[in-house]
Amino acid sequence: DADVTQTPRNRITKTGKRIMLECSQTKGHDRMYWYRQDPGLGLRLIYYSFDVKDINKGEISDGYSVSRQAQAKFSLSLESAIPNQTALYFCATSDRDREHGYTFGSGTRLTVV
Amino acid sequence: GENVEQHPSTLSVQEGDSAVIKCTYSDSASNYFPWYKQELGKGPQLIIDIRSNVGEKKDQRIAVTLNKTAKHFSLHITETQPEDSAVYFCAASSGGSYIPTFGRGTSLIVHP
Numbered sequence: 001d002a003d004v005t006q007t008p009r010n011r012i013t014k015t016g017k018r019i020m021l022e023c024s025q026t027k028g029h030d031r032m033y034w035y036r037q038d039p040g041l042g043l044r045l046i047y048y049s050f051d052v053k054d055i056n057k058g059e060i061s062d063g064y065s066v067s068r069q070a071q072a073k074f075s076l077s078l079e080s081a082i083p084n085q086t087a088l089y090f091c092a093t094s095d096r097d098r099e100h101g102y103t104f105g106s107g108t109r110l111t112v113v
Numbered sequence: 114g115e116n117v118e119q120h121p122s123t124l125s126v127q128e129g130d131s132a133v134i135k136c137t138y139s140d141s142a143s144n145y146f147p148w149y150k151q152e153l154g155k156g157p158q159l160i161i162d163i164r165s166n167v168g169e170k171k172d173q174r175i176a177v178t179l180n181k182t183a184k185h186f187s188l189h190i191t192e193t194q195p196e197d198s199a200v201y202f203c204a205a206s207s208g209g210s211y212i213p214t215f216g217r218g219t220s221l222i223v224h225p
Binding site (some may be wrong): 004040041042043044045048058090092094101102103104105106107 | 149156159202211212215216
């Protein structure tokens with residue numbers, strides 16, 4: 001099984017719909033992150049969490065919310081999806097001393113029509 | 114905040130040639146520089162990293178160099194193979210939160 005699992009892998013949704021992307025990890029890491037990838041723009045941080053009771057905004061948090069349900073679970077929600085939220089979304093984890101960098105999931109490709 | 118510039122955006126080489134990807138950063142406090150490889154349909158994977166107290170690090174065919182004075186670091190891949198074809202990301206982060214800032218990525222194409 002993958003260390004970081006994202007569901008769904010692909011999703012097409014309509015403008016205005018609420019959608020949740022889920023992430024679970026078996027690494028035992030405290031820190032979890034959500035990134036968005038767009039062609040030519042690299043990876044941009046949406047939200048991050050350093051432990052279950054900690055939630056922090058990243059550089060592009062508008063239009064998104066997150067929930068850290070447990071150490072191993074971190075979900076990303078789009079309350080009212082819009083077409084410019086069409087992108088590839090990645091969840092990642094890291095340990096406290098970043099000794100081994102990030103472990104990324106395989107991504108969720110979201111299309112908003 | 115930190116700003117990371119990565120060049121080139123696309124790099125095309127023949128199998129067996131060397132490939133070099135360069136990044137610059139703006140925050141002199143940055144002290145950790147990882148490189149990630151993203152294959153098609155997959156998430157980025159850490160391939161090598163370097164800390165500010167080291168000038169160069171090698172792992173088989175890949176190496177990373179760091180010039181703290183000039184604030185730039187580079188990824189070197191020797192004897193490239195078709196399976197090296199991927200998007201490569203550099204990143205930089207400083208102490209404290211350790212949240213890295215990523216470059217925009219380089220698409221490396223290795224032609225057989």
